[in-house]
Amino acid sequence: MDGAPADASAVGVPASKRALRSQGRQTMRNLLDAAMEAIDERGYHGTRVKDVVDIANTSHGTFYLYFSNKEDLIRALTIEATSEASSLYAVSEAGSKLDIESWDNLRQWVADYSALWSRYAPLFRSWTDLASIDPVVGDQNRRMVAAHIHAMASRIASAGPTGDLDPEVAGMAVIAMLDRFHFMRDFMGEPTDEAALDTLTTMVHRALFPSSPG
Amino acid sequence: MDGAPADASAVGVPASKRALRSQGRQTMRNLLDAAMEAIDERGYHGTRVKDVVDIANTSHGTFYLYFSNKEDLIRALTIEATSEASSLYAVSEAGSKLDIESWDNLRQWVADYSALWSRYAPLFRSWTDLASIDPVVGDQNRRMVAAHIHAMASRIASAGPTGDLDPEVAGMAVIAMLDRFHFMRDFMGEPTDEAALDTLTTMVHRALFPSSPG
Amino acid sequence: MDGAPADASAVGVPASKRALRSQGRQTMRNLLDAAMEAIDERGYHGTRVKDVVDIANTSHGTFYLYFSNKEDLIRALTIEATSEASSLYAVSEAGSKLDIESWDNLRQWVADYSALWSRYAPLFRSWTDLASIDPVVGDQNRRMVAAHIHAMASRIASAGPTGDLDPEVAGMAVIAMLDRFHFMRDFMGEPTDEAALDTLTTMVHRALFPSSPG
Amino acid sequence: MDGAPADASAVGVPASKRALRSQGRQTMRNLLDAAMEAIDERGYHGTRVKDVVDIANTSHGTFYLYFSNKEDLIRALTIEATSEASSLYAVSEAGSKLDIESWDNLRQWVADYSALWSRYAPLFRSWTDLASIDPVVGDQNRRMVAAHIHAMASRIASAGPTGDLDPEVAGMAVIAMLDRFHFMRDFMGEPTDEAALDTLTTMVHRALFPSSPG
DNA sequence: TATGAATGAGTGTTCATTCAT
């Protein structure tokens, strides 16, 4: 839970690089974590390679041993984040994780979403910005957004009566609300607490299923 | 309607430069419009002073005659945009423009919001990014967001029964959804059409007033 | 004669650049001359942009106002040198400048060649090296060498009996000898004096026209 | 014949490393050969230590076990090449190898010269360039050139009547022609064939001995 | 003897800003 997902050491390996030994893997992990920290503090454009290596307690040269350039680092972080994000929509054998019809299940899913956003806040905060830095990152982000929306849209379409909502539009609206709500709380310096998530869940549920009691 | 609001020439004037003749005012307007165009194409960080002066058909030296630096330009644009945005919440003598209880009135307001977003898309798209560049811009943005939220929250609070929603949270959620929905449409390369605004309006209305028919 | 050919200010203008005013032209000339001086002292690879701008008494930024990068500078110098060199083979109305049959005329031409080599010694010295830096420079050099050889070969072919020499081979051999002789003198720290040019002329003349008296 | 002269393992041994076992000798040989290959492909300045060790299938660390630095490697190659080159002028017990008066003998010697040039082409091609890298290499080259010239000059001086040629100048001119001719052929992408060597031989012979039939 | 991870001085290049005309 503390910064590095379980299998994160597997992502972001520059294509040109041979398999890393454990020391190498650790250094790379340090750099990725340091980058998150630096971006959190100063934003992507305000982050210097020097900032990252200082936090990671390593050298300039080492940075370029693991990433071919600054964009490559962002690419690695993006891949890591989007791959984690995709689990939000994974369909387990027992059924979809994303069951929006039950308020309780929806509430749980909103909590998962919130946790993910918080973990990758430095990235999600600058999503926009990052997308324009590197085409790979832009595409990756676009794909992730599209996947989120479609997953949500298909749940909406297959759910009980939602009035005459266009599922794709409704899906995008829900994702948009969740994402930006987290950003705004963050931007205004207020934490996103449980009560807020309750309210958010209720609003989403009402918007999609107006007949059911909030 | 085409890019420059009626009184725009009055904003963004660097403290050091007060009285501008009409020629000067025109040059300044050109620079502001050029900046919007450049930011639209390349984003703030991708925009060079050269890009702006090239579009404005003027010179480097002239730019610094009107703005003390690049941030100053952004500040001017931000002030312009936020001042326009504030009109969305203006309370006219005849009553509030923002009447959320009636679907039709809400729909009109959503349309106004959408128009504003589109006009200042280059800025809204990079909101995040811009806020971190300059403290003045950051504060300005924060203030605007707070104003939007409070305006919306007070309408919610004074509206009919909305279940047990926390007005501030609900207000932020509505603003978040509207803002990010526009961004996502833009990001995905799809225009925000009337049907989408209908759906959006319905979702907001349902979320706030569950008992009323969508 | 002292470093800058008459029309040199016309060459090496980066494609992207508008027409330069006289101040700009002077600065560019200074940079080109400074580059020759720096390369003379330290070779191309040993020359830093800093060395050039220090000699030219200008700044780092200014350098990049006139040249898009270090290679661009070499390209400009190469174009200048090769364009000058082509005059060695120009055919005037009154007849070819390059009349190899008469010893006196050949001697004059060898003197011209020598003068050109000396003027552009820093470049000719590193010809090889430079060619591999930039494809444009490589091609330019190759074209120049080919032009020299063909000019010489055609004079040989159209001259009186030269035994059974292959004109192309003989032409290359003559150019090779002249070029490398100058380099070697330079390399060994001995100046190429008039007596040496006399001997050189005689050897070329004998090699091409064995029957005539040396 | 294929890259490594018989006793090559004896040259280029860094002062600090004396006794090498056969494994070590092999590794060193691999590095020297790899360096030739790398320089052939990318020139000295374009060659990275990484390129050399990749070709030699060894590691960075190993490189510095055999050479104290990059220049040391060049020094070793230079010593190897110049020591081979000196055999061109060796005076065997039966008389000088370099007999320039007889066309046939001269032709043989030109062939030997050509073979040597081809074997060490990567080095000879960058002679200039290399000399400026390291004083030791520069001196070594200068000494070799001087030796070549003096050997040739003394043959010329002791040969039959050569008109009024200055032997030192004539010697340098001959060496210059041979060296640069090979380079130019190489540079223009044409092989140096037997016919070309015939012509070359004839030109040298004529230049030195004008009275004899070409 | 061999390895490959780590180092950091060195350098090319960018671009906001200033200034002389």
Next chain:
DNA sequence: TATGAATGAACACTCATTCAT
């Protein structure tokens, strides 16, 4: 007002060399 030439601090990136294992 307007111009465009000049400036230089700031930064990304390279690569020869060292070192722990």
